[in-house]
Amino acid sequence: MKEIKGNKLSAAFFFLLTLTVCFFSGRSFLSLHQPEAIFPGPGLTEQKMLSSYFPALKNTPGDTAVYFFRGKEEGGRVLILGGTHPNEPAGLVTAVLLIENIRLERGSLFIVPRANASGFSHSDPQEGNPQRFAVPTPSGQRLFRLGSRLTNPVHQWPDPAIYVNPAGQKLSGMEARNLNRCYPGRAKGNLTEKVAWAVMELIRRENIDLGIDLHESAPEYPVINAIVFHENSSELAALALMDIQAQGFDIRLEASPANLRGLSHREWGDHAGVKAILLETPNASHGRLKGKPSSSLIVEGKDKFYTRASRLGWLFVPYGEEGIPLSLRVARHLAGVEALLASLEALEPEKSVICGNIPPPHQVIEKGLGPFLHPPD
Amino acid sequence: MRTIYLLIVFYLSAHLTWHLFRQKNFLSQASTVLVLALFLLRLFLIK
Numbered sequence: 225m226k227e228i229k230g231n232k233l234s235a236a237f238f239f240l241l242t243l244t245v246c247f248f249s250g251r252s253f254l255s256l257h258q259p260e261a262i263f264p265g266p267g268l269t270e271q272k273m274l275s276s277y278f279p280a281l282k283n284t285p286g287d288t289a290v291y292f293f294r295g296k297e298e299g300g301r302v303l304i305l306g307g308t309h310p311n312e313p314a315g316l317v318t319a320v321l322l323i324e325n326i327r328l329e330r331g332s333l334f335i336v337p338r339a340n341a342s343g344f345s346h347s348d349p350q351e352g353n354p355q356r357f358a359v360p361t362p363s364g365q366r367l368f369r370l371g372s373r374l375t376n377p378v379h380q381w382p383d384p385a386i387y388v389n390p391a392g393q394k395l396s397g398m399e400a401r402n403l404n405r406c407y408p409g410r411a412k413g414n415l416t417e418k419v420a421w422a423v424m425e426l427i428r429r430e431n432i433d434l435g436i437d438l439h440e441s442a443p444e445y446p447v448i449n450a451i452v453f454h455e456n457s458s459e460l461a462a463l464a465l466m467d468i469q470a471q472g473f474d475i476r477l478e479a480s481p482a483n484l485r486g487l488s489h490r491e492w493g494d495h496a497g498v499k500a501i502l503l504e505t506p507n508a509s510h511g512r513l514k515g516k517p518s519s520s521l522i523v524e525g526k527d528k529f530y531t532r533a534s535r536l537g538w539l540f541v542p543y544g545e546e547g548i549p550l551s552l553r554v555a556r557h558l559a560g561v562e563a564l565l566a567s568l569e570a571l572e573p574e575k576s577v578i579c580g581n582i583p584p585p586h587q588v589i590e591k592g593l594g595p596f597l598h599p600p601d
Numbered sequence: 602m603r604t605i606y607l608l609i610v611f612y613l614s615a616h617l618t619w620h621l622f623r624q625k626n627f628l629s630q631a632s633t634v635l636v637l638a639l640f641l642l643r644l645f646l647i648k
Contacts, residue, residue, distance in 0.1 A: 230627035238634040239621060245638050250647045346648065378646045381606060 256355060257345045259338060260368055262289075262320055263598035267327035267581070269294040274336065277429055278422035280411065285379040286419040288341040290426065291323045292334055293579075299331025300433045300568055300575030303426065303498075304561065306336065308403050308437055308488070310343040310371025311510045313357060313522055314553035315438035317368065317593065321554060321583055322561070324598050331577030334430060339437075340403040340419060342379045344371035353509070357519040359550070360592065363599030370522060373510075375401035380415040390417060391485035399486075404437070407491035427496045433575045434460070434499040434568055437488040438557050441504045442511030443530055443539045443548075451560065452478045454493030454500040460567050461501060467563035471585065473556055474541075499568075503560045505553040506541045513538075525549045551592050555585035607644065614640040 264271065270292040275282035306319030319337035326333070338344055347353045347370065358365040377383075383397035390410050399405045401416050409421030427435060434457075441448045451468075453461035461477055468475045480489040480500070492500035508514050508530045509522045515529050526547030534543035541548070562582055569576035583596040617637045624630045642648040 228627035230625055230630045232622060234627055235622045235624065235630055238630050239618065239637075242634045242638050242641065246641045246645075246647075249638075250642060250645065253642070253648045378643070378648065 252355075253346070256347075256369065256371075257285075259341065259344060260356075261601050262291075262337060263324055263601075264291060265324050265326065265581075267293055267325075268323070269328075274419070274422045274426065277425040278411070278418065281418055281422050284415060284418070285342040285345060285376065286340075286415045286422075288336060288338050288419075290334055290336050292332070293326060293328040294332045295328035295330040295578065297330040300572070300577045301332045301334070301431055302565065302568070302577050303334045303430075303432045303435045304336070305339045305423070305435070305437045305488070307338040307344065307371075308340055309373045309439060310338070310340055310369065311348060311353070311373045312438075312440035312507055313368065313370060313509075314440050314505050314507065314550060314557055317359070317550060318438050318554045318557040318561070320368075321558070321588075321593065321596055325581050325583055325596055327580045329578040329580055331575070331579075332430070333577060333579060334426065334432070336423070336426075339423065340371075340375060340416070342375040342415060342419075343373065343401075343403070344369045346372050346376040346378070348372045348374075348510075351517060353517045354519050354522070357522040357550075359523060359594065359597060361594035361597050361599055366594075366597050366600045370509075373402060374398060375403070375416045377401070389486040390420070391491055393485040395486070404439075404488055405486040407486055407488055408495040424492075424496060427492060427498055432496070432498050433572075434564065434577075435488065435492045435501070436561060436564060437500075437502040439502055439504050440507035440510070440553065442513075443506045443508060443541050443543055444511055444513060444533065446540050447478050448504050448506050448540050449473075449475050449556070450478045450504045451475060452480055452489045452502040452504065454480050454489050455482075456493050456497070457499040457501055460499055460564065460571060463567035463570060464501075464560065464563035467566060468556075468559050471559050471563075473559055473585075475556070475560075501564060503557055505556045506543075506548050507553065508543070508548065523550045525553070551588050554593060555588040558582060558588060559585040607646075610640055610644045614644050
């Protein structure tokens with residue numbers, strides 16, 4: 225092949241081209257660092273930052289908003305976390321839906337919609353994921369960020385070869401950036417460990433009774449459509465399971481393994497003594513068998529490869545041609561939250577949290593998410 | 602740690618730029634800037 229000669233002029237051209245590409249791509253990447261607006265409903269009592277529980281987090285990419293709802297009567301205190309894994313959108317959207325709709329009649333509710341805020345500022349490399357997904361509302365499309373499972377490496381680097389988490393478990397190096405492997409956190413640890421520590425401080429200082437961590441999992445992963453519970457919450461989880469099943473949702477119980485350390489459902493219970501629950505719904509968009517990643521795959525949840533995998537018996541949930549849309553996944557989480565609050569009231573009436581105006585799960589399935597979301601700004 | 606990290610990325614970015622202007626092959630220049638773009642984005646802690 226004939227060699228094409230280059231010179232100083234072509235080098236200067238390439239250099240300018242690089243700067244131009246960096247400018248435009250950089251502007252696009254930097255836009256991911258700005259969280260999308262959340263429009264709290266009139267039920268909101270106070271909005272704080274997570275750093276108010278752990279000042280070392282202030283002015284870091286790990287700081288994130290905490291939405292606080294208080295009822296007229298004293299009661300129980302519940303924490304709901306969305307966005308622990310920012311590539312699991314049902315957790316974020318469920319938290320947003322609650323923040324924008326609920327009114328508390330009794331007890332207190334703390335909602336953190338973007339638990340790993342740094343994870344929302346980038347996307348998983350080599351996945352081709354969209355930066356945002358669009359949820360239709362009657363007044364136009366509402367955009368939400370699809371982030372990464374892990375903290376942004378720009379904010380926390382380098383990963384160790386082997387990560388020994390605060391609970392003493394050895395994990396692969398990148399898990400140092402996985403919030404749900406870093407509990408109970410370290411006050412002088414890396415950024416993700418500091419976020420985990422701040423969440424633990426919130427739990428301790430606010431005397432939380434029940435913590436709910438909202439997640440999603442790939443349809444080929446066995447822990448799916450599940451309530452994962454700490455052993456101190458087994459009765460609560462069993463009661464909630466019956467309630468959710470009575471609403472027509474297929475769901476099962478998974479006990480938190482005592483030797484799987486660093487996860488919310490294990491360390492919240494062990495280190496703060498609170499009832500700890502993690503909810504899982506099926507999400508094709510972060511599974512390994514999916515086709516082209518897109519906003520519609522996240523929102524509509526239709527994927528012919530998952531449908532085929534389901535026919536071949538490779539999945540742990542049925543996956544038909546109609547897909548598993550985001551509205552159904554969010555409805556499952558809402559039903560889970562409602563059932564857990566009802567079960568807490570049944571088991572410990574003095575710790576009840578009575579929450580009004582939760583979007584009814586079956587209406588969310590029927591009408592979609594739009595009618596329950598604030599119109600886009 | 603961050604300063605050391607940035608110094609490493611700065612050194613590699615400067616080295617690639619130097620290499621780009623010394624390179625006599627057009628296609629080698631093109632492949633150099635593909636790598637340089639990634640280093641510049643990391644140098645400014647964007648991506």
